[in-house]
Amino acid sequence: PLVVFGSINIDMVARLHHFPAPGETLHAQGTDLGLGGKGANQAVAVARLGAEVLLMGRTGDDMFADYAATSLRRRGVGPDGLFRSPGDTTGLAMICTDSAGENTIVVAGGANLAMDGDDVARLVPLLTPGAIVLMQCEIPMDTILAAARRVDAAGATLILDPAPVPDAGLPDELFRLATLMTPNETETERLTGLRPHDPDSARQAAGRLHQKGLRRAIIKLGARGVLYSDESGHGFIPPFHVTAIDSVAAGDCFNGGLAVALSQGLDLARATRFAAACGALATTRKGAADAAPTREEVEGLLSA
Numbered sequence: 291p292l293v294v295f296g297s298i299n300i301d302m303v304a305r306l307h308h309f310p311a312p313g314e315t316l317h318a319q320g321t322d323l324g325l326g327g328k329g330a331n332q333a334v335a336v337a338r339l340g341a342e343v344l345l346m347g348r349t350g351d352d353m354f355a356d357y358a359a360t361s362l363r364r365r366g367v368g369p370d371g372l373f374r375s376p377g378d379t380t381g382l383a384m385i386c387t388d389s390a391g392e393n394t395i396v397v398a399g400g401a402n403l404a405m406d407g408d409d410v411a412r413l414v415p416l417l418t419p420g421a422i423v424l425m426q427c428e429i430p431m432d433t434i435l436a437a438a439r440r441v442d443a444a445g446a447t448l449i450l451d452p453a454p455v456p457d458a459g460l461p462d463e464l465f466r467l468a469t470l471m472t473p474n475e476t477e478t479e480r481l482t483g484l485r486p487h488d489p490d491s492a493r494q495a496a497g498r499l500h501q502k503g504l505r506r507a508i509i510k511l512g513a514r515g516v517l518y519s520d521e522s523g524h525g526f527i528p529p530f531h532v533t534a535i536d537s538v539a540a541g542d543c544f545n546g547g548l549a550v551a552l553s554q555g556l557d558l559a560r561a562t563r564f565a566a567a568c569g570a571l572a573t574t575r576k577g578a579a580d581a582a583p584t585r586e587e588v589e590g591l592l593s594a
């Protein structure tokens with residue numbers, strides 16, 4: 291199976307002309323309420339491509355939990371892996387955007403931060419050698435590490451999105467446990483000390499990740515393309531040309547697409563290209579989970 295083990299948030303967006311100063315009260319031009327959290331976004335991206343997915347994550351036991359479950363179900367992600375965490379609040383992201391396109395974001399992790407060994411125990415029975423597990427870094431690192439150990443022991447595939455990179459960095463062991471990591475430019479810099487900006491510098495940064503024990507690296511350079519690298523070599527996928535209006539969740543749609551492509555047996559080069567098309571299409575639409583493309587759209591772009 292394809293399993294996402296990660297975060298679920300409700301995104302509350304207020305559109306403003308300018309950000310409030312301390313002590314100031316402003317009227318918003320408009321608001322949006324939506325589904326977010328990297329785990330939820332990646333699960334929705336998989337479902338949008340027509341593949342089955344199980345999202346294992348926690349919501350609180352508040353009214354946002356119902357909203358999250360309903361939003362997920364409407365987008366093809368069922369409730370079986372969801373757990374209502376007693377006494378916790380559902381993860382919230384409070385986002386303000388201004389007329390210059392800047393944003394400020396406050397995340398309250400809530401129930402996501404309560405994910406623990408009990409969730410890992412729920413994951414274990416699903417871990418067969420053919421299983422693909424998607425993780426991100428919006429849940430406690432101890433839990434990520436414990437889950438990664440079980441995925442590795444089962445011979446399953448772990449696609450780890452090191453986003454966001456924790457202040458303390460990633461534990462060394464994770465580089466050996468993950469089958470594949472998918473850092474963007476800033477995450478790559480945090481992990482390797484090198485900021486990639488072109489195929490050469492990305493290849494160099496990938497080399498540093500391999501030195502840490504990582505088998506497969508995919509370095510996402512936004513509008514500049516993607517580098518993939520493993521023991522059999524490396525390659526570069528130039529960017530797809532699209533009209534980008536909102537890059538939110540492009541990386542999540544990329545990872546969802548990558549998992550679907552790998553689950554269908556595509557090699558690293560072809561899976562990366564498929565994923566890059568998913569990421570590119572996601573930038574043509576507003577929103578987080580709702581930006582994910584369908585398989586028809588991806589195939590259209592791949593054959594254009």
Ligand code: ADP
Pocket residue numbers: 453474475509510511512513515516529530531532534537538539540541542544565566567568569570571573
């Ligand atoms: P993240 O969202 O994690 O920061 P990126 O910004 O690198 O990651 O976006 C993820 C992927 O989406 C990129 O690797 C690329 O394939 C695609 N992508 C993002 N922005 C663009 C763009 N402006 N044009 C084409 N493809 C894009």
